[in-house]
Amino acid sequence: LAIIQEYVPLEIDAVPSGGQVFDWTIPKEWRIRDAYLLGPDGRKYADFKRSNLSVVNYSEPVDTRIGLTELKGHLHSIPSLPGAIPYVTSYYSRYWGFCLPHRTLEQMPDGEYHAYIDSEFVDGNLNYGHYVLSGETSQEVLLSSYLCHPSLANNELSGPLVLLLLYRRIVGWKRRRFTYRFILCPETIGSITYLAQHGATLKKNVISGLVLTCLGGRGSLLSYKMSRMGTSLIDKTVLHGKRHGMVDVRVRPFTPTGGSDERQYCSPGFNLPVGQMARAVYGEYDGYHNSLDTKDFMDLSTLIDSANQLEGVLQALEYAGYFINLKPYGEVQLGRRNLYPNINSDDTRSLSTDQKMDNRTQLNNILMILNYCDGNHSMIDIAEMCGISVQKIAPFVDLLEHEKLLTLQVQ
């Protein structure tokens, strides 16, 4: 969090161990200093100093001599990936264990082993970082990622890095209709904690959001998991963007049975309009939750492409919402605002066919926007009715806002 704070002005909050957050209790902090598994042959079969994946996360301390047979109840490997150290945790049931490559496990000789874990559980804190970047309205776009998987790249670092890139892009935009909220917390219990402390504000303000996870991975498309409601602005924007070639994305339905923090944001008591954006999706690649999930697998240029595409989605989202025609009684007098051809004639001498079509199409877009901005049609809906992308309709929205004929509806 401190490193990311150098790039995003995160406020870092702490909730002490023992604190109650909805159905959950903040656990004690786990301090780990060293851990190894010394064989009868003097070889270290697992060594925390070499890989912090070598110890089951949240292991209780142990310092014992133990035979191989009994020890095996404390060992974790992946037979199908014999070179990988798995990532294993045991947060809510007291346990100790080691993780090691299956290839190494198969070489372990019989005999007595020294299992040593120098850990302790202390009254500490759950920390999260967040920052609210104000826009023209208090309506919020939530961007959330997590910090909790040690040493993993795609399934850990990719989310915070894209969040950081998006912050720097958005802060540079000429205008922001929406307020942007950036959140970094440990997965699951972190977002539950965040909701316990800020849920009422989120429920009031959030009009769209994205959980960012697994956004690296060479050669893969972006992959969007719909929000639980399935019809929120972010859902409409991604589907529209896909249809109009603005974003290269596959779409997954919402499910509460797996995923990231959208499971919390979309729990039935909140049901926030928050989807999830991924790329090399959790569970779908070999390196998932093991030591093969490296910076090399993640690929920085893919991260940057993810950020580029997501910036485009968010820019489209700025125009996606419900705007209101401020002069809804009869048509607006476009003529005196220079928005209508003042000579009403079918005389085509002075215009080429292309130009004429273009002028007429522009006028039609203006008439469509003014007629359908009634609070029941999103600008995505209107763009679809016009047969164009929301990107192409955006200049007309700007123009009509400038003429004080249109305003964003604050929900």
Place this chain on the structure above:
Amino acid sequence: LAIIQEYVPLEIDAVPSGGQVFDWTIPKEWRIRDAYLLGPDGRKYADFKRSNLSVVNYSEPVDTRIGLTELKGHLHSIPSLPGAIPYVTSYYSRYWGFCLPHRTLEQMPDGEYHAYIDSEFVDGNLNYGHYVLSGETSQEVLLSSYLCHPSLANNELSGPLVLLLLYRRIVGWKRRRFTYRFILCPETIGSITYLAQHGATLKKNVISGLVLTCLGGRGSLLSYKMSRMGTSLIDKTVLHGKRHGMVDVRVRPFTPTGGSDERQYCSPGFNLPVGQMARAVYGEYDGYHNSLDTKDFMDLSTLIDSANQLEGVLQALEYAGYFINLKPYGEVQLGRRNLYPNINSDDTRSLSTDQKMDNRTQLNNILMILNYCDGNHSMIDIAEMCGISVQKIAPFVDLLEHEKLLTLQVQ
């Protein structure tokens, strides 16, 4: 009613002749002692003592000599079923008449006949029986059949008998979420009378119901007529049960143009969520409304099969409704309730593929139930989203209720 009272603790109520029930008036009671049609040859061509179908029901008294030509205006037969005596009534227009096999009618010689009907109309009562079997909530399932067709089996006795069987099954269940209301009344005017007296209670409490009619008939499937609203819990449960092979049923749309007492329960002022269950459906078999509708046609083993299948439908209905997640903010901490694998690992050594799938599927079902029990999704909807039957999801509902995480929504 008195005979059925030996098996179901019916309360029997009486509404006197002349009583006003909505748009209808309770008619006088019809007492019939004897009726016959004596031919010029001394033969009795119709004889109430041999079949009570022989006289048009609600015939006024007559004792007259009459020629064959004039008499024929008072005779009813079925040319296409020359051996059957039809069932004919004339409740609301004064009339007398005889019913006889067409074969017999064709043998009647010319000459003078003696038409004799010893009937009278007296101030009496309309009687109905009903019983309310309490459950955990005041939400009611209505089960209704009728008693009014003399001497008919499938189109009379089958409904009350299946109602009786269902009562005895339901009273033996370990638990009843719903309250069950059993009704036996004369068709049409009986259910209108019942609604006049109990309609407000029904409108408040009934969440589903079935009119039981024509439930015998060898070799035929059950046949469900949708409720008028078409989306009630009983409609959803029967359609879901059909889809998942829980009940062997064909489905008919609702119509007010024919049928049984669902026409009254589904009249627009009540519009109760009441469907109709039949088997050898009225109007679809030769014996309909005539003397061929015998106990032999009805077939007792078919009645029992009907009761078995309907018990299954009602058991599924107990789980079909709208449940509420009592901890809807963020996910529930399943780990400390032993509902979640506590070691979060993809280590598969200790589990066969089948077992792993099974555990994961069970966890998924729990997560789906908790996420979607928001008052907008019935358990039928959730079961369909899980791709399983409500029977298979029922144990998870019980478990989560036991853990005080779930409760039935009282509407």
Place this chain on the structure above:
Amino acid sequence: LAIIQEYVPLEIDAVPSGGQVFDWTIPKEWRIRDAYLLGPDGRKYADFKRSNLSVVNYSEPVDTRIGLTELKGHLHSIPSLPGAIPYVTSYYSRYWGFCLPHRTLEQMPDGEYHAYIDSEFVDGNLNYGHYVLSGETSQEVLLSSYLCHPSLANNELSGPLVLLLLYRRIVGWKRRRFTYRFILCPETIGSITYLAQHGATLKKNVISGLVLTCLGGRGSLLSYKMSRMGTSLIDKTVLHGKRHGMVDVRVRPFTPTGGSDERQYCSPGFNLPVGQMARAVYGEYDGYHNSLDTKDFMDLSTLIDSANQLEGVLQALEYAGYFINLKPYGEVQLGRRNLYPNINSDDTRSLSTDQKMDNRTQLNNILMILNYCDGNHSMIDIAEMCGISVQKIAPFVDLLEHEKLLTLQVQ
């Protein structure tokens, strides 16, 4: 307006120049006395006295000598229709100009021309005419057309003439469930003015309406443009009428990008249930907005056919709405009202198969109407459920109204 007043008792109202009507200002009146374009050869290339299309409507006065090159910036013709004088206006930008056949334009010699327009702008009035023909309820059907295109027939006179014919038909009907409002105003600013003065009443009372435009044109079908809401009674009636062969019509979707005064009635602040009926539709024929749009093109017998068909649509509309069963609790006792076969028998001797079907179908229609007249189903919906046209269901509506079992719902 004065001529039409001889046939329809129009009230004629005036709104003075400078008056504000929503986003618009009533312009000054344009008085034109003479206008011509005199060539160097003494020939009049355009002459208001010969055709009032020869001058650009709302031209400012001019009296100047001008060379051909400069003059061409003030000339309008249609190269693809070299014999036609176009209809050109410039209401909101000061300008002068002449309109002439392209063939004539091409013959104009170089040299100095005398451009003369004797016009002036005076404080005057915008006039409109309207009449409200009362019916049994205050619910209104709006019929609107326009008076503003000089010398055009199909795209001007056809609408007011059909409106006049419809007035004379409707005033002769035996009964009118609805109140009918007839409006004649200049297009666009006239209907905006009308809405500024009567919009609140219209919003409260109008349940359906039609803008009448371009209703002549030999050999063409009627063409209906849906109302903006798309589900209003007039939309349902026209679609139903087309399906059942009651009206020979093609259907266009609503759009605010072109059309007539429905653009104002359907502006988002009003969103009235008003469609548009045309035939030889604006923009779809050669004579559109030029001197080819003559009485010969318009064709009187086509106008009369349009009126005949629209009268049928309006008669169907009288039965299309939401009726309410006044005895909705249980079925109505049809027997004592002679609406039900009193002898309940399947005895078919006395009826041919056709007659029996007919009686049964009639009874079914009555049962369907009574069951579904619950305020949620229009009579169009019920007719569709019965598989017949609203014309065929109308006698049953009359019968049940007469029996005080049914009444039109006042919204």
